[in-house]
Amino acid sequence: MLMVRLFVGITLVVVCALVGVYKSRKFETREHILREAIYLFRGLENEIRFSLNTLPNAIEIIRQRMNTHLKDVLGSISLMLIKSNIDNSEMSGELDRLDSLTSYDKQIILTGITSLGSSDIDGEQGIINMTISSLESELDEAIESKKKNSKMYKTVGLATGLVIAIILI
Amino acid sequence: MARYTQNMTFYFSLLMYIFIGGFMDYVLNILPMEIMQLVLRLDNLDSITEIRLRAGKNIYVYFGLEECVLPYIISKMDLINILKNISFNSIYSVQQEINNGFVTITGGHRIGVVGEIVLKDGVVTNVKNISSMNIRIAKEYIGISNDVLDKVLVLGSVLNTIILSPPLCGKTTLLRDLARNISNSGKNVCIVDERGEIAPMYDSKCILDVGNRTDVISGGTKDIGIRIAVRSMAPNVVCVDEIGTKKDAEALKYLSISGVNFIATMHGKSINDLLLSDISCLLKEGYISRAILLSNKNGIGTIENVYTDLSSNFRP
Structure with missing residues (x-):
C-alpha cells in the first residue's frame, strides 16, 4: 500500500513539475519566435532592397534558416502569396498556430507581411522598419516576462506537486 | 455560404x-x-x-x-x-x-x-x-513567316531586314517566326529581347518556339544585348524588337561590321517613316537590304509589301 502511495505521489510531483516546465517553455518559445520574426523582416529588407526578390521567394529563402514553428507557418504563407486574390483571414489562421505568441505579436507580424508588396522599395523599407521596431519592443517585453514568470511556473509546478503528494500520502 | x-x-x-x-x-x-x-x-x-x-x-x-x-x-x-x-x-x-x-x-x-x-x-x-x-495577349503563329522567308534568307545567307508596321499588326509575331525558321534552317540565331516579348523565358526556358539554334538575351538594353551577343555567342543572325534610337542604329551598324546579320522591327506606316526616324542612317548607308511592311487591312499580320532593293534606292 505504501509503495502504491509512494508511486502515486512521485507521479503527481513529476506531472505537476512537467506542467510547470511546459508553461515556462511558452515564455521561452515566445522569445525565440519573436527573435526569428525580427530576423525574418531584416532578411526581407535585404532580399527586397538588394535582390528585388518577390515576397514568396524571399520568405522561402529566409525561412529555410529558421528552427521554430514560425518556419512552418511561413512556408504556408509563402505558398499563399504565390496565389492571386489572397484572403488575409487565411494568413491570420496560419499565424494562430503560433500559440505561444500573444494576439498583439501575431497582429504585428500579420500587418507587416500583408502591408508588404504594395509599394515601391522605399515604402517597403518604411514598413519593415516600423514592423521591426514594434517587434523589438515586444521582444523586450517577452524577455522581461520570461525572467519573471519562467522560474515562477517551474517552482509553482514542483511545489504544487509536492503539496498534493504530501497531502495524499 | x-x-x-x-x-x-x-x-x-x-x-x-x-x-x-x-x-x-x-x-x-x-x-x-x-x-x-x-x-x-x-x-x-x-x-x-x-x-x-x-x-x-x-x-x-x-x-x-x-x-x-x-x-x-x-x-x-x-x-x-x-x-x-x-x-x-x-x-x-x-x-x-x-x-x-x-x-x-x-x-x-x-x-x-x-x-x-x-x-x-x-x-x-x-x-x-x-x-x-x-x-x-501574346500569341504564337507557327509558319506565318513562310511566305517571306525566301526574301530574307537568300542563297543560304540572311539579309539585314527591317519589319515595319503600326502597333498591333504582328511585327513581333512575324519576327519570332522568322527567328524560328532561320534557326531551324541551320543558322545560329540570337534574340536580344529587351522586354521579354519575342522570347518570353520562364525557368530558364523559352515558353514559345523560337527554334533549336536560338539563344535569348533578355533584359538590359538592346545596344548592350547586341554587344554581348556578338562577343559571347557568335551568332549568324541577331533579332531585335522595336528599334528606333540612335544607340540602336549604332549597335546594328556594329553588328554588320562584325559580320553578323540582323532582323529588326520598328513602328511605322510606310518606308518614309523609316527615313524620318533616328535610324534612317542605316538605310542611307546601305545597312538594310530588305524591309517588310505589315498592316491589319485583312487581319493582323497582313503583308503589305516587301522592299527588296533598298540599298540602291535610298542611298544619297
Missing part, C-alpha cells in the same frame, strides 16, 4: 478553361475573381487579343478588330490587385517595368500600365494613381 458559392463558381469556371486549354491561362490568373468570371463567360477565349481596363469605366475586350464591352466598372483597387497578382504580391519587384510603362508576365503577355508619372531629375521614378491597363 455566399463566399463558398462564389469560390465554387470560380473553380468550376477555371476547371472548364483548364480542360479546354489555351493561351489565356496566365492572363486569367492575374485577373480579380469577378473580372475573371466575366471573361470566362466569353466565347472564343483564345481569340482575345487585348483587354483594356480603365478606372471608372467598363472592361473592353478585343477580338482582333472586334470590340466587346463587359458589364463591370473597374475600380482603382482592381487595377492595384492586378498589379499585385502580376508581381506575386511584390509590386516593388516590377517597379522598373512599371516606370517603363509595361510589365511582361509569364507567357509573354504584355501589360501596359499608365497613371500619374512621378519624375525626379527627368527620370521616371514611380507611377502613382494607376488609371489604365492594357493587357495584350
Whole structure:
C-alpha cells in the first residue's frame, strides 16, 4: 500500500513539475519566435532592397534558416502569396498556430507581411522598419516576462506537486 | 455560404478553361475573381487579343478588330490587385517595368500600365494613381513567316531586314517566326529581347518556339544585348524588337561590321517613316537590304509589301 502511495505521489510531483516546465517553455518559445520574426523582416529588407526578390521567394529563402514553428507557418504563407486574390483571414489562421505568441505579436507580424508588396522599395523599407521596431519592443517585453514568470511556473509546478503528494500520502 | 458559392463558381469556371486549354491561362490568373468570371463567360477565349481596363469605366475586350464591352466598372483597387497578382504580391519587384510603362508576365503577355508619372531629375521614378491597363495577349503563329522567308534568307545567307508596321499588326509575331525558321534552317540565331516579348523565358526556358539554334538575351538594353551577343555567342543572325534610337542604329551598324546579320522591327506606316526616324542612317548607308511592311487591312499580320532593293534606292 505504501509503495502504491509512494508511486502515486512521485507521479503527481513529476506531472505537476512537467506542467510547470511546459508553461515556462511558452515564455521561452515566445522569445525565440519573436527573435526569428525580427530576423525574418531584416532578411526581407535585404532580399527586397538588394535582390528585388518577390515576397514568396524571399520568405522561402529566409525561412529555410529558421528552427521554430514560425518556419512552418511561413512556408504556408509563402505558398499563399504565390496565389492571386489572397484572403488575409487565411494568413491570420496560419499565424494562430503560433500559440505561444500573444494576439498583439501575431497582429504585428500579420500587418507587416500583408502591408508588404504594395509599394515601391522605399515604402517597403518604411514598413519593415516600423514592423521591426514594434517587434523589438515586444521582444523586450517577452524577455522581461520570461525572467519573471519562467522560474515562477517551474517552482509553482514542483511545489504544487509536492503539496498534493504530501497531502495524499 | 455566399463566399463558398462564389469560390465554387470560380473553380468550376477555371476547371472548364483548364480542360479546354489555351493561351489565356496566365492572363486569367492575374485577373480579380469577378473580372475573371466575366471573361470566362466569353466565347472564343483564345481569340482575345487585348483587354483594356480603365478606372471608372467598363472592361473592353478585343477580338482582333472586334470590340466587346463587359458589364463591370473597374475600380482603382482592381487595377492595384492586378498589379499585385502580376508581381506575386511584390509590386516593388516590377517597379522598373512599371516606370517603363509595361510589365511582361509569364507567357509573354504584355501589360501596359499608365497613371500619374512621378519624375525626379527627368527620370521616371514611380507611377502613382494607376488609371489604365492594357493587357495584350501574346500569341504564337507557327509558319506565318513562310511566305517571306525566301526574301530574307537568300542563297543560304540572311539579309539585314527591317519589319515595319503600326502597333498591333504582328511585327513581333512575324519576327519570332522568322527567328524560328532561320534557326531551324541551320543558322545560329540570337534574340536580344529587351522586354521579354519575342522570347518570353520562364525557368530558364523559352515558353514559345523560337527554334533549336536560338539563344535569348533578355533584359538590359538592346545596344548592350547586341554587344554581348556578338562577343559571347557568335551568332549568324541577331533579332531585335522595336528599334528606333540612335544607340540602336549604332549597335546594328556594329553588328554588320562584325559580320553578323540582323532582323529588326520598328513602328511605322510606310518606308518614309523609316527615313524620318533616328535610324534612317542605316538605310542611307546601305545597312538594310530588305524591309517588310505589315498592316491589319485583312487581319493582323497582313503583308503589305516587301522592299527588296533598298540599298540602291535610298542611298544619297
